Amino acid sequence: MSTSGARHERFHAARRDRRLCVLEGLHAIKHALRFAAPIEEVVTRDHAELKQLAEALAPDVAATIVSAAVVVTEAEYNTLAPISHPTGVMAIARRCGYEAPDILAAQRGPVVLLENPVHLGNVGAVVRVAAAAGAAGVLCSGRHDPWSPESVRAAAGLHYAVPVARIDQPPTCPGRFVALDADGPPLASVQMPENALLAFGSERHGLSDDLLARADVRASLPMQEGVSSLNLATAVAAALYTLRAIRSR
Ligand SMILES: C[S@@+](CC[C@H](N)C(=O)[O-])C[C@H]1O[C@@H](n2cnc3c(N)ncnc32)[C@H](O)[C@@H]1O
Secondary structure, eight states: OOHHHHHHHHHHHHTTOTTEEEEESHHHHHHHHHTTOOEEEEEESOHHHHHHHHHHHOTTTHHHHHHHEEEOOHHHHTTSSSSOOTTOEEEEEEOOOOOHHHHHTOOSSOEEEEOSOOOHHHHHHHHHHHHHHTOSEEEEOSSSOTTSHHHHHHTTTGGGTSOEEEOSSOOOOTTTEEEEOTTSOBGGGOOOOTTOEEEEOBTTTBSOHHHHHHOSEEEBOOOOTTOOOOOHHHHHHHHHHHHHHHHTO
16 A cells, blocks of 8 residues: 555544544644654645644644654645645644543542533534533533544543543532533522532533433523523633633632
8 A cells, every 4th residue: 555545544543443533634733743643644735834733833842743743745645635734734642541530530620521412513513612621520421522632622632631431320419510501590599619510501402301310400691581591612711711700719
């Protein structure tokens, strides 16, 4: 097989390999490097463009990205992902092997639980805000892999900044389980530990009866009359920053 054929195989196999993570675009690679991702391979369609962009947008890691990048033709670059990233750079890294029990053992910071999310863009946006707001981790149930390339792209590579893991069964966390539900009392009025497990339902169906029954308490993000719900990632962002604001008082 030619070098480019082998590279095409590696990038496509990596999309399905649960030990690997495909990083699409400069911001994802920048964040991954900042948080010590074990990067295995970087490709770019234009070395000069990459150098200029990296020095402008990621000066702290620009030298590492530029020196690691192998130049491929634009035609080859466009075959490496279903939607080519406009910054002209992609990478493969090894994943962090987080497990749910380790994430749940965190004493500081809330853990976010997503029940059966439908949109990988939402999963990525949740990882991104969880990293920014200082959450202790993100757990995700359902059919999707939260480390999928689409989710990592939406998270701008911040899977290396906050522990992220898939779960098969909802965890049991007595005294910590908070169901985010538009019909509950306002979040700001609810007492909970610093390491609360904040559960959010799916975009279509909300939280299942099973998860609502496991919750110690429900909590809502108040909305104007007539609005039935927030987007999933927006709800996570509002909840995490509400808790952060309360804790910093
Ligand atoms: C898009 S909403 C789900 C809407 C769904 N049609 C329903 O009936 O619940 C996704 C999740 O975000 C959270 N959420 C959205 N708006 C909320 C609010 N105002 N207060 C608390 N949680 C909210 C809930 O956990 C909800 O299950």
